[in-house]
Amino acid sequence: MTDILNALVILANFIVVPAMAYGSQLALGALGITMIYSILRFSNFAHGELMSFGAMTTILVTWALQSADISLGVLPTALLGIPVAIAVTVVLALTIDKTVYQYYRRIRAEPVTLLIVSIGVMFLISGLIRFIIGPGDRVFTDGQRFLLKARAFKQMTGLNEGLAIKMTQGITVATAIVLVVLVFWFLNKTRTGKSMRAYSDNEDLALLSGINPERVVLITWVITAALAAVAGTLYGLDKSYKPFTYLSLLLPIFSAAIVGGVGNPIGAIAGGFVIAFSELTITFAYKKVLTYLLPDDMAPDTLMQLLSTDYKIALSFVILVIVLIFKPTGLFSGKTI
C-alpha cells in the first residue's frame, strides 16, 4: 500500500503539480490568442511580448512597493502590482490598436498582413521592454515560498517520497480558475459578451443588428491585455522574469490555442493543459515509479523514459501536427486555419 502511495506522490510531485501550473499559464496565454483570433481575425504574435510587458510593469510596481515597505505577508507583493500592470498593459494595447491595427482594419487587410504587422509590433514592444528594464533576469517573488515543502510532507506522512507545492504554483492555478470563470461568465451572460460572440460568429450580421464594431474591438483588447498582464506576471512569478523567455513561450502557447481549436475559449484552456501534461508525461523517467509498483525482481534497470527531454520542445509540435491531420479544427472545433 505504501508503495502505491509513494508512486502516486512521485507522479504528483513531478508531473501533476508542475503541469497544472505550467498548463494554467499556457491556458491564459492561449485564451488571449484565441480571443484576438476570433474577433480581430488574426494570429497575434505580439501576445508573448504583451505578457512580458505586463510582467515588467508588475515588477516595477513591486519594487516601488517593496521600497515603501508594503508587503502582503505570506503572499507575494507582486499581486498588489497586477491591477496597475493590467491598467498599463490595457493602455499600451489600445494605443497600439489605435495607431497600428485600426488602419489595417479600415483598409480590410488580409489576416496574413495583420499577422506580419503583429510581428512588427512584437519587436517594438520587445525593444521597449529591454529599453525600460533591460535584458537581465529578475527575481521578484517574496513572501512565503512554499505551500507545502517536500521535507515537511515526508515527516507528515511518513512516506519516502516528498511532495512540494510552491506558493506561486498555488496562486497560478487559483488565479487561472478565477479568470477563466470570469471570462466565461462575461462572454455568456453579459450583453457586451454576447455581442462579442455575435461579432465573432458573423461580422456582417452583427453589424446589421446594430453592434458597434469599434466597441467590440475595444473590449476585446481590454480583456486580452488584462489576461496577458496576469499570465505574464504569473509566469514570471513562478519561474523568474527574463524578457527573452516570453518569445520562446509563444510557441507552446500557439500550439495550445491551435490544438484546442483556435477561436474556441474552452479549447484554449484544454489545449494549454494537453500541451503541459504531454510534455511532462512523455519525457518522464518512470524508473522509480515502476520500482515501487512492480515486485522486486521485476524492477527496471534503465530509466524507463519514453523520450529524452531533449525532444520536449518538439513534442508540442508533434501533438499539433497529429491534431491538425486528424481534426483540423482542433479538439474543440474552433475555426480552420
Add this chain to the structure above:
Amino acid sequence: MKKTLMAIAASTLLAAPVMADEVKLGIILGFTGPIESLTPDMASGAELAIAEVNAAGNFMKGSTTVTSVRGDSTCVDAAAATAAAERLITADKVNGIMGADCSGVTTAILQNVAMANGVAMVSPSATSPALSTLEDNGLFFRTAPSDARQGQVVAEMLTEAGYKSAAISYTNNDYGKGLADSIQTNFEGMGGSITISASHEDGKGDYGAEVAALAQAGGDILIVAGYLDQGGKGIIQGSLDSGAFDIFFLPDGMIGDSLPEAIGPDLDGSIGSLPGTDSPGAAKFAELAETAGFAAGPFAAESYDAAALILLAMQASGSSDSQVYKGSMMDVANAPGEKIYPGELAKGIKYLRQGLAIDYVGASAVELVGGGESAGNYAEILIDGGKVTTVGYR
C-alpha cells in the same frame, strides 16, 4: 563641392601614416546572451592590459598606441558572432582578436572569419575539447584550459568528497556536451557512476520535465554543466523546489555571484571548479582590477592575459601581422625567460626590445601547451554564506 571632396581626400591621405602607428585589437565577447553578466568584467580585463601597454609608451616603435574595438559574440548565435568578427576584421581592420568567449561561436569565428582572413585569435574562455584538435593554421590560442582537463578535476573533487553517483544536466552546445562527456569518462574511470546525462535548452522558462527526469535517475549530487544566467539556474531552482537534489556541482560556466544571490541559502554547501591559480599573479590582477574599478570576476584574468599575450607576441616578433606574430606566441608565454606578472607589461616589452626572453605568467599562470592552450589550473569553489569562496587549488 569639389574642393570639399579634395580636402577630405587629402586629409585621409594625411591621416594614413598616423594610422600605421596604431595597433587595433578586437574584443569579441557575448555582451548579450547567456553569459552577459560576466562579459563586462572580461572586456575590462582585456582593456586594462591595453591601457597598461599604452601607458608604458615603449610598445613597438615607441609611439605605437593600441586601441580596442568591441564586438558582440552573443555566446550562442554563430551567425551573429561571425558577422561581428567580419565587421572587426574587414571594416575596423583589427590586428588580432581577443575572443571569442563561448566554444561554439569561437569555432565559428575561427573557421569562417579568422582563418579566411589570417587573423590570430586568443580566447579567454572557450573550453571545448574539440578546439584542441581543430585545424587552425596556428592562429588559435586560448588562455583557458580545455574541458578535458576540467572533467578530470571535477571527477577528482567528487571522488575525494566521497560522492559515489551523480546526475549530469548540461547545456545543449559544444561546451556543455564536451564537459559532460569528459566528466562522465573520468568519474566512471575512478569508480563513480553517472545515473543520467541529459541536456537542457537555454532560454526556456520551464524546466519541469528536465528536473523530473534527473530526479528519477537520482544520484548523490547534480552536476550542472550550464550557464548561470540561463538554463543552469532554472535546473537548480527546479531541483531545489521539488526536493529532487539539494547539493550541486557547478563547473566554470555556473560560477558567479549572481547565482547564489538568485537562489539564496539553499545553494550553500554546493561545490564547483573554476580556472584559477594561487600564483602571485592572480592577487596582483585582483588589485589592479579594483583600482581600475571592475571586479576580477570569472575569466577576467584570462581576458587580461589573452590581450597581453597578443601584444607581447607582436613586440617579440616586431610585427602586428598575425601571420608573423603567431609564431612568437608560445615563446613569450612559456619558459625560459624573465617571469612577467600583471602590471609588469612595460617591463616585458623592455626585455623584448633588448632581445631577452620572457616567460609571461600573467594573472592566470599562463603556460601554453599542445596547440596553444592553457595547461589549466583550477580553483576549488565552495558556495558558503551566499558567496562564491575559493577553498583550494589543483
